[in-house]
Every structure is written in structure tokens, then in C-alpha cells.
Amino acid sequence: MTSTADLATDFVAMLKxxxxxxxxxxxxxxxxxxxxxxPGPMAVCRGxxxxxxxxxxxxxxxxxxxxxxxxxxxxxxxxAVHFYFDVTVKETGERRKMHEIGLYTVKGDKIVExxxxx
Amino acid sequence: MTSTADLATDFVAMLKxxxxxxxxxxxxxxxxxxxxxxPGPMAVCRGxxxxxxxxxxxxxxxxxxxxxxxxxxxxxxxxAVHFYFDVTVKETGERRKMHEIGLYTVKGDKIVExxxxx
Numbered sequence: 001m002t003s004t005a006d007l008a009t010d011f012v013a014m015l016k017x018x019x020x021x022x023x024x025x026x027x028x029x030x031x032x033x034x035x036x037x038x039p040g041p042m043a044v045c046r047g048x049x050x051x052x053x054x055x056x057x058x059x060x061x062x063x064x065x066x067x068x069x070x071x072x073x074x075x076x077x078x079x080a081v082h083f084y085f086d087v088t089v090k091e092t093g094e095r096r097k098m099h100e101i102g103l104y105t106v107k108g109d110k111i112v113e114x115x116x117x118x
Numbered sequence: 119m120t121s122t123a124d125l126a127t128d129f130v131a132m133l134k135x136x137x138x139x140x141x142x143x144x145x146x147x148x149x150x151x152x153x154x155x156x157p158g159p160m161a162v163c164r165g166x167x168x169x170x171x172x173x174x175x176x177x178x179x180x181x182x183x184x185x186x187x188x189x190x191x192x193x194x195x196x197x198a199v200h201f202y203f204d205v206t207v208k209e210t211g212e213r214r215k216m217h218e219i220g221l222y223t224v225k226g227d228k229i230v231e232x233x234x235x236x
Binding site for chain 1: 153154155188189191192193194196197198200217218219221233234235236
């Protein structure tokens with residue numbers, strides 16, 4: 001069984017290379033739950049397929065000027081990742097530079113929850 | 119009642135001014151639980167007084183060259199804070215530069231849990 005530290009290190013190494021979809025395919029549990037900091041139906045997203053679609057939506061709707069990833073930061077069966085990105089929201093033209101913290105919870109060899117803070 | 123966002127903003131503003139003890143006095147719940155990323159008896163610390171003593175131990179045992187605080191990053195009743203510090207551990211003389219993520223959980227008007235990732 002992979003330790004949380006090993007999983008986190010490998011997962012974040014993939015994110016740093018821009019391989020977000022590969023990282024999710026390798027480590028997201030079938031029943032992963034994803035929490036965003038927003039009201040309404042986008043707040044919680046359930047299941048690997050729904051999380052994948054959210055990722056595809058994000059990629060399709062943002063022009064990325066810069067995206068950097070730092071971490072992982074470890075504690076027990078959870079780990080945190082620090083993201084910084086500079087994007088243009090395609091629909092509105094708004095330029096958005098922001099920091100975000102991702103908090104991941106591991107059970108067995110898979111990520112069962114991701115939660116984003118901003 | 120204070121919202122989590124308001125509490126987080128005020129708490130982190132105090133941390134940015136170096137007022138760690140004032141921030142803890144204002145917002146730590148009587149029964150706060152503090153989780154460090156280490157094995158053994160220091161892993162979990164229970165109660166405001168024990169957390170205060172841990173803070174005092176840290177201050178007494180580190181020479182701080184730089185300490186910066188970014189955030190808060192919000193999601194529901196939790197918020198995250200990004201710390202960077204450059205310190206010398208007094209006992210060993212070791213110079214340590216590290217990033218750390220603090221995850222705080224709010225209930226009512228108080229912080230009931232803090233959890234540190236590194």
C-alpha cells in the first residue's frame with residue numbers, strides 16, 4: 001500500500017508537470033467528493049466522472065498565463081497543495097490572479113476528498 | 119454572530135502583525151484541538167492552555183529571521199493560512215526555512231481545531 005506521503009509526492013509531481021488529468025486518473029477514488037468555496041450546485045461535486053468534467057470545464061473556460069504548484073504539505077492522511085494562477089476568464093475577459101489551497105484526504109491508495117480554499 | 123470569513127480576516131490580520139498570542143486569546147475555543155505533523159505525544163494538543171504553552175515553547179526555542187503570513191483562504195467553516203518562516207532552532211543551531219499550511223475549523227465564534235501541514 002502506498003503511504004499518504006508517497007502518494008502526495010507523486011500526485012503533486014504530476015501537477016507540477018501540468019498533468020492534471022493523469023494525476024486524477026491515477027489517484028482519484030471512484031467516489032471522490034470535491035468541495036469548492038461557492039454557493040449553489042457547484043459547491044459539491046460527487047464522483048470521479050463529475051470531477052473530471054469540472055476539470056475539463058475549467059480548462060475550456062480559462063486562458064492560462066501562469067500556473068504554479070507548491071507542495072505537498074503533509075499531516076496524517078491529508079495533504080495540502082498551494083496553487084497560484086494568472087488566468088483570463090474567457091466568457092467575461094476578466095483577468096484573475098489568485099492563490100488557492102487544495103486540501104486532499106487519502107484513504108487506502110486513493111484520494112477520497114478534495115477541498116479548495118480561496 | 120461573526121461569520122467564518124470575518125473571523126478569518128481578523129485572525130489573520132493579527133497574525134500578519136505578529137500578534138499570535140492576541141489572536142489565540144481572541145479566537146481559540148476553550149477546548150481547541152491542535153494537530154501537528156509529527157509522531158508521538160506532540161502530535162495532538164488539547165485545550166487553549168496547552169496550545170498557548172506550545173506557542174510559548176516555539177517562541178522560546180526559535181530565533182526568527184523572517185516570518186510571513188498569507189491568507190486567509192476560505193471554504194465554508196474552515197479557512198487556510200500560508201506561513202513561510204526562516205528560523206534558527208536554538209538547541210541545535212539548525213537553520214530552517216520552510217513553508218507551512220495552517221487549516222482552521224470554526225464553530226460559532228471560535229476556532230475549535232487547528233491543523234498544520236508541512
